[in-house]
Amino acid sequence: MQRWSLRVDPAWSLQAWRDAARQALLATVPPAQLDWLPGTEASLLDAPALPVPADGPALGAQPGVPRDFLELAATVLCHRDPQRMALLYRLLWRITHGERAVLSNPTDADVLRAMALAQAVRRDTHKMKAFVRFREVPGEQDAFIAWFEPEHHIVDRVAPFFARRFAGMRWAILTPGRSVHWDGQALSFGPGGQRQDAPAEDAREALWQTYYASIFNPARLNTRMMQQEMPARYWRHLPEAQLLPSLVREAAGRVQEMHDRPAQAPARRVPARVLPAPAVEGSLAALREQASTCQQCPLWQPATQTVFGQGPADARVMVVGEQPGDVEDLSGRPFAGPAGQLLDRALAELGIDRATLYLTNAVKHFHHERRGKVRLHKRPESRHVHACRPWLMGEIARVRPQLIVCLGATAASAVFGRGFTLARDRGRWHTLDDGTRGYATVHPAWVLRQGDETRREEAYRLFRDDLRQMLGRDEISAGHGPSLPAPGQR
Numbered sequence: 082m083q084r085w086s087l088r089v090d091p092a093w094s095l096q097a098w099r100d101a102a103r104q105a106l107l108a109t110v111p112p113a114q115l116d117w118l119p120g121t122e123a124s125l126l127d128a129p130a131l132p133v134p135a136d137g138p139a140l141g142a143q144p145g146v147p148r149d150f151l152e153l154a155a156t157v158l159c160h161r162d163p164q165r166m167a168l169l170y171r172l173l174w175r176i177t178h179g180e181r182a183v184l185s186n187p188t189d190a191d192v193l194r195a196m197a198l199a200q201a202v203r204r205d206t207h208k209m210k211a212f213v214r215f216r217e218v219p220g221e222q223d224a225f226i227a228w229f230e231p232e233h234h235i236v237d238r239v240a241p242f243f244a245r246r247f248a249g250m251r252w253a254i255l256t257p258g259r260s261v262h263w264d265g266q267a268l269s270f271g272p273g274g275q276r277q278d279a280p281a282e283d284a285r286e287a288l289w290q291t292y293y294a295s296i297f298n299p300a301r302l303n304t305r306m307m308q309q310e311m312p313a314r315y316w317r318h319l320p321e322a323q324l325l326p327s328l329v330r331e332a333a334g335r336v337q338e339m340h341d342r343p344a345q346a347p348a349r350r351v352p353a354r355v356l357p358a359p360a361v362e363g364s365l366a367a368l369r370e371q372a373s374t375c376q377q378c379p380l381w382q383p384a385t386q387t388v389f390g391q392g393p394a395d396a397r398v399m400v401v402g403e404q405p406g407d408v409e410d411l412s413g414r415p416f417a418g419p420a421g422q423l424l425d426r427a428l429a430e431l432g433i434d435r436a437t438l439y440l441t442n443a444v445k446h447f448h449h450e451r452r453g454k455v456r457l458h459k460r461p462e463s464r465h466v467h468a469c470r471p472w473l474m475g476e477i478a479r480v481r482p483q484l485i486v487c488l489g490a491t492a493a494s495a496v497f498g499r500g501f502t503l504a505r506d507r508g509r510w511h512t513l514d515d516g517t518r519g520y521a522t523v524h525p526a527w528v529l530r531q532g533d534e535t536r537r538e539e540a541y542r543l544f545r546d547d548l549r550q551m552l553g554r555d556e557i558s559a560g561h562g563p564s565l566p567a568p569g570q571r
């Protein structure tokens with residue numbers, strides 16, 4: 082059987098392989114008669130070079146060669162497997178000889194092999210993008226060199242990524258087989274280099290190691306994943322790899338230490354001085370100031386700060402919630418956490434600007450219980466509501482809203498009195514002694530607690546529709562809140 086040889090140089094070049102494959106197809110040479118020569122390698126079997134044929138269509142221009150195949154070939158050619166070119170030609174031969182859909186057969190042995198090679202190249206490409214570390218060239222400004230040892234012929238494939246990523250600096254990446262250089266304008270490729278051609282270490286290295294050690298979380302250490310993601314062969318390129326053995330060794334002890342350490346309380350912002358019972362005098366700002374040091378009930382102690390009301394001092398509508406949650410306690414703002422976000426969603430859907438409302442709570446400190454590092458919300462007790470009442474009444478007296486919207490039972494009973502029941506009185510208009518109108522609906526946190534998505538959406542609609550009934554959007558947008566509904570109106 083006559084054998085022919087075909088050279089592909091450079092060995093990873095799709096163009097070079099395409100030209101050779103086209104030549105073989107035009108000459109109708111079956112796969113078994115071809116000896117593929119990568120780069121400058123000589124033919125072991127001493128097969129003569131296949132004669133160059135007269136011009137024919139370019140490979141890929143024939144209707145039978147799918148684009149997918151050329152994309153696959155471009156990737157597979159970067160693999161070091163010496164059989165890759167023969168494999169690709171075999172697939173091409175089959176595609177052009179009656180098996181056009183062979184690539185869509187995932188159980189075909191040739192297809193499986195090609196896919197596996199492509200996958201290995203993609204993985205190597207990913208590793209090179211992740212693990213190349215540039216070091217500054219001593220004595221030169223903004224010039225960097227990296228040494229890397231890829232498994233496959235991927236330098237040409239990855240170089241454009243680095244050109245985009247580090248467009249503003251001059252750099253070179255040296256590998257044993259090939260080097261690439263970026264001068265800020267264009268990429269150029271050259272022969273391979275040696276590890277010692279790249280600087281060993283630069284001043285940034287120590288900085289990088291310090292940073293790495295500080296972000297290393299021993300509690301999340303997973304050595305199996307780590308080795309999978311960062312195989313040992315890449316370690317020598319990585320400054321942080323020198324730290325890994327000791328970080329890994331010490332991880333268990335550090336985790337234990339973290340468990341044993343008592344939970345750290347958030348930085349206290351409540352000044353530690355005891356005030357007499359609230360004077361509840363002066364402006365809203367003065368009231369806020371007084372409340373910031375309130376110690377009328379024990380809730381001040383574990384809390385970060387008093388979360389006072391927020392909003393225009395002449396708002397037409399005051400919204401009263403139960404108490405601050407974890408996020409509110411840390412930020413000092415009412416309705417800043419998940420319940421607040423749900424309220425925001427409803428307001429947005431109703432076209433109501435949150436900034437026009439005065440938002441506050443029946444209780445101004447976060448009542449919670451610590452479980453490890455988590456602070457679990459606890460309902461405020463009536464003594465807490467009672468202790469905070471002067472602040473809430475002080476806010477109502479100063480803002481003088483036309484309408485008070487109570488969210489949840491705690492807020493409603495703080496405003497309307499203990500006889501109020503949400504189940505019975507939700508959605509009814511109430512009048513306070515001073516003539517202020519009030520209305521209560523469910524709390525957004527109750528909506529969030531509904532078990533499944535459908536029930537949550539149902540509860541949300543109820544909440545939003547109640548708000549719509551209270552806060553007619555035309556009236557709201559006209560000023561700081563709606564005008565009063567007619568007495569007796571539901």
Ligand code: URA
Pocket residue numbers: 402403404405406409414415416417418420421442526
């Ligand atoms: N729940 C409330 O009742 N008030 C807030 O401020 C946050 C959550």
